[in-house]
Amino acid sequence: MTGIVKQRPFTITMELTHRCPLSCLYCSNPTELIAKENELPIDDWLSIVDQAADLSIVQANLTGGEPLAYPGLAMIVSQLKKRDIYSNLITSAIGLTETVLQKLIACGLESIQISLQSLDASTSKLIAGWNAQEQKLCALKLALSEKIPVSLNVVLHKHNIGEVGAIIDFAAAMNVKRLELASTQFYGFALANMENLLPSEQQMAEAISVYDSKKKELAGKLQMSWVIGDYLERSPKPCMGGWASQHIVVSADGTAYPCLAAGAIKTLTFPSIKERSLKWIWDDSPAFNAFRGFDWMVEPCRTCEFRENDLGGCRCQAFLLTGDAAQADPVCKLSPHHQIVDEKIKSANAPDHPRKELLYRLH
Amino acid sequence: MADGLEDIVKESILQLSPGVRLKDDEERQCKLLLMPECIVKLNRSASEVLELVDGHRTIEVIYSELAERYEDDTLHRDLAEFIMDALSRGWIEVKSD
Numbered sequence: 001m002t003g004i005v006k007q008r009p010f011t012i013t014m015e016l017t018h019r020c021p022l023s024c025l026y027c028s029n030p031t032e033l034i035a036k037e038n039e040l041p042i043d044d045w046l047s048i049v050d051q052a053a054d055l056s057i058v059q060a061n062l063t064g065g066e067p068l069a070y071p072g073l074a075m076i077v078s079q080l081k082k083r084d085i086y087s088n089l090i091t092s093a094i095g096l097t098e099t100v101l102q103k104l105i106a107c108g109l110e111s112i113q114i115s116l117q118s119l120d121a122s123t124s125k126l127i128a129g130w131n132a133q134e135q136k137l138c139a140l141k142l143a144l145s146e147k148i149p150v151s152l153n154v155v156l157h158k159h160n161i162g163e164v165g166a167i168i169d170f171a172a173a174m175n176v177k178r179l180e181l182a183s184t185q186f187y188g189f190a191l192a193n194m195e196n197l198l199p200s201e202q203q204m205a206e207a208i209s210v211y212d213s214k215k216k217e218l219a220g221k222l223q224m225s226w227v228i229g230d231y232l233e234r235s236p237k238p239c240m241g242g243w244a245s246q247h248i249v250v251s252a253d254g255t256a257y258p259c260l261a262a263g264a265i266k267t268l269t270f271p272s273i274k275e276r277s278l279k280w281i282w283d284d285s286p287a288f289n290a291f292r293g294f295d296w297m298v299e300p301c302r303t304c305e306f307r308e309n310d311l312g313g314c315r316c317q318a319f320l321l322t323g324d325a326a327q328a329d330p331v332c333k334l335s336p337h338h339q340i341v342d343e344k345i346k347s348a349n350a351p352d353h354p355r356k357e358l359l360y361r362l363h
Numbered sequence: 364m365a366d367g368l369e370d371i372v373k374e375s376i377l378q379l380s381p382g383v384r385l386k387d388d389e390e391r392q393c394k395l396l397l398m399p400e401c402i403v404k405l406n407r408s409a410s411e412v413l414e415l416v417d418g419h420r421t422i423e424v425i426y427s428e429l430a431e432r433y434e435d436d437t438l439h440r441d442l443a444e445f446i447m448d449a450l451s452r453g454w455i456e457v458k459s460d
Contacts, residue, residue, distance in 0.1 A: 008390050008391070010402050056390035058388065058402060061400065084386065086384070088400060110384075110399075111382045111398075111399035147381075148382070149380075149382030151399050177453070220450065220451060223452075
């Protein structure tokens with residue numbers, strides 16, 4: 001596409017494997033998981049690190065599935081260190097032993113983010129499919145005793161949103177540096193499980209009020225952020241700072257995407273690192289150029305006064321809810337499809353709305 | 364004086380928080396502040412202050428070094444505001460004894 005200045009990406013998310021001991025109802029992996037035999041070999045990942053550094057990428061998120069399940073993880077961390085790319089491990093902490101963690105730190109790992117499903121073991125089990133609570137808490141304590149900054153991440157939904165105050169108190173008491181709260185985003189597994197996950201507006205309002213007061217109380221002691229679920233936000237989020245403008249994802253099989261959810265857009269063909277360079281993918285691939293700039297927009301976005309703020313919202317959400325990735329994100333109140341989101345929220349607000357069967361991902 | 368700075372004495376030593384580091388970015392011709400799941404593109408004045416936040420210099424020393432470079436009536440206030448903001452964002456911290 002001509003006329004669009006392509007900035008270099010800042011970050012890469014390396015989805016090393018889709019294998020994971022947990023089966024979370026909101027897992028960000030696609031519902032069609034990549035099998036172990038189709039995972040990239042270590043040499044490909046080392047080459048991706050070099051290509052990323054040459055493309056001026058400065059930060060890498062090592063994720064999965066469970067990235068600790070990928071055998072070459074430590075070598076990748078070493079290569080990131082060598083190329084001066086900041087490395088962040090995003091882990092369930094299952095498999096995070098003292099030996100593993102010390103090796104990763106020695107290789108140059110710079111930060112670690114550990115997820116917790118809930119403070120309550122039975123809610124954790126409902127979400128993750130099995131009871132991993134004690135193992136996770138032990139690993140969290142271990143990480144906090146090492147010389148590496150630890151962030152705690154909790155995905156929020158109907159079943160744990162009432163815990164917000166307790167989760168914040170827990171994080172402060174554990175001396176965690178950062179607490180990231182993230183409302184469930186509805187793609188993949190989470191979309192299939194929406195009826196069981198989307199909180200009511202009242203639950204959300206109560207939780208936000210607790211969050212706001214705790215944030216004031218703990219200012220300077222605990223860094224906190226909360227990405228509010230955009231179904232309940234009523235104005236769309238700018239897709240990853242703009243489609244393919246800051247971020248690149250490489251999946252376990254080498255397919256590259258502008259974001260973790262983009263594989264859901266079935267009308268695009270995403271390029272593979274096995275066939276093309278990272279630079280070609282970023283600069284020239286049709287999929288990465290599909291929604292850059294403003295030319296792709298249809299009404300009401302095309303002439304909307306907010307288009308430069310929200311960039312039309314999330315392309316994946318537009319595709320998943322309307323079947324057309326170029327439509328306005330239906331979360332926007334100006335979208336002609338906004339009633340789809342309104343109906344979901346009304347349904348979540350009803351105390352007796354029927355719950356569908358849960359869809360757990362397989363290991 | 365920015366809110367809260369009265370709690371921090373000018374003899375306090377500042378350092379980048381754990382997991383936070385500066386990086387020269389040739390492509391973007393600026394300094395970046397890298398930290399867990401966040402990258403901040405720094406403007407020139409923020410870069411100049413953060414380069415002095417090295418775990419050795421006190422607030423007083425940082426101020427006097429900047430004052431030598433710039434004759435600016437608002438330097439003291441601007442620096443105080445920036446330090447408070449950087450502390451609250453978790454970019455920097457006061458080094459404990």
